[in-house]
Amino acid sequence: MSIAPHAEPFHHEGGSVGVLFCHGFTGSPKSLRDWADAVAAAGHSVALPRLPGHGTRWQELAVTRWQDWYACVDAEYAALADRCEHVFVAGLSMGGSLALRLAEQHSDVAGLVLVNPALGSTNPAARLAPALKLLLPTTPAIANDTVLAGVDEGAYPLTPVAAVGQLWKLWADVKATLDLVTCPLLVYRSRVDHVVPASSVETIRRLVSSTDYSEVTLLDSYHVATMDTDAHRIVAGTLEFLARVSGDAVPAV
Template identity: 60%
Template structure:
């Protein structure tokens, strides 16, 4: 089980550059906690919200709309923007979808750091969630797709079907406006991902208007790469990305 403390929202004040980190569908802030702590140790102000309907009971996600998830990260972004001169946004899976929408709605987003961002699902049955939600409330979990043994992202043991339907509504909205995104992007994608298809990252790279896109392939991690064997690569490369974007010296590796 994930550390209960890490499943709660996390905020830490640092310098004038902020980073908002969003966890994924049915997951919890635990998936982003170590990354956020590493960023804070390097001097950044960080915020990791707990998305509505998450880290409580899976039934809550069946009465939560995708706009509730977005409104949560949007509020966090606005708060950080008041505190910081520039704000970057990081997201895992659905958190990546929300990060993309923030960049669509807020042209002042300084940059995106995406880990296996989602615009679709590997499971073809997920497309039927709009009908299945009237038949079954939940199916088997999509959480904890992690190669490294003994690691837990604090995901639900079941996947709420109505929540999946909301996820598809979010994806449709985000995909329709990807061309509005112009900020620099670093995109981490796992070579083996059992949850999100590679076509999601392909679509993002193809459809955004950003002139600076860096792709990093993670060869030794599954979907929740922020907790997997390649997490140090994510931490190090994201710090390099932030340093390059802010003209700050990159911190030395531990």
């Protein structure tokens, strides 16, 4: 199945600090590409994969399991860890869920940078997806939630309900062992988010075991903050976080 041009993965060979970027549900690498480019330009090694079932057709996502998404980022993490001294994981929305699971499974994750991480949905019907998929194959897109007009994150025009069911299974798995997360966390949370409820970040804050935890409220961005008004703040904060935690000098922005 052909991959859309905006969904092509991105890799950059840089220094001893590596950053794995995980995009969101129904989205594509496009939503994180500017962020990843900025981190690569600062001299770091970068991996921005296309998650299975994404960037092609929604029908492919409908038959993809959450374990496939996780296996993809796990393999990318292992590849970075083989050549980098410190490996961080950054994620948007569902990408934040996958980042948290990586930190649960790998105690050597250097740190997490999460933007509006998802452990639930603002749509109360979403939890009924395992039953609804038999009657309703798709729902409208959950994309381009930004303050800025004209933003296109490269998401699907429809959301496969079967995949929403997989998403809930991922969230249940991640929430069950959040106490295993001990690495430093930098969490960006939009004050207004039409996709992910505030309870997601509240759950993370309450259950992780990390003692180095920072939370930044974004006042002028919606869910896809990596492509919104506060994107520059996320980039600057990420570079400062990488430098502080890894012990490297702060790179120029």
